[in-house]
């Protein structure tokens with residue numbers, strides 16, 4: 001990322017096309033008034049349809065320039081922008097949902113945090129590397145025995161590489177987690 005002192009790839013910069021972002025939010029079935037975390041919010045591709053669905057959004061973004069632009073874009077909307085590392089996030093103490101397209105290099109750590117004991121997460125719709133989604137759905141991840149008692153995992157929307165600009169090198173899908 002020019003001027004950030006960090007290579008472009010290290011930021012996992014693959015924003016979603018707005019139509020695909022809308023599809024992800026529609027499929028999540030977000031209802032007005034729900035508290036939703038958009039982790040790795042970028043410039044707000046998912047935040048915008050979440051606001052249109054009536055959600056109260058916490059948009060988490062580590063990149064300082066993007067966090068500033070999010071703040072400006074959603075200044076008049078029910079959006080709280082938090083500049084934080086997704087891997088060290090303090091989760092809401094109220095029930096919350098997650099609808100997010102995080103950078104793939106933090107997705108395992110983010111899931112570990114979201115699924116930790118005591119989390120008030122009621123559901124997640126996460127755009128992830130398809131291979132990782134399949135592993136979660138098969139229960140083929142460390143600690144799965146514990147969280148599979150609380151959450152029902154499923155494969156949601158499959159996203160083609162062209163749903164992102166620039167396109168990633170791997171296929172993506174939505175990991176859908178609902179409280180069992």
Ligand SMILES: C[S@@+](CC[C@H](N)C(=O)[O-])C[C@H]1O[C@@H](n2cnc3c(N)ncnc32)[C@H](O)[C@@H]1O
Nearest residue numbers: 014015016040041042045062063085086101103
């Ligand atoms: C794949 S992009 C997706 C952006 C947006 N959600 C979208 O769909 O257009 C991931 C975003 O996560 C941000 N990011 C990278 N590392 C992060 C971290 N450790 N914590 C929070 N955000 C991070 C990047 O700056 C980037 O904006």
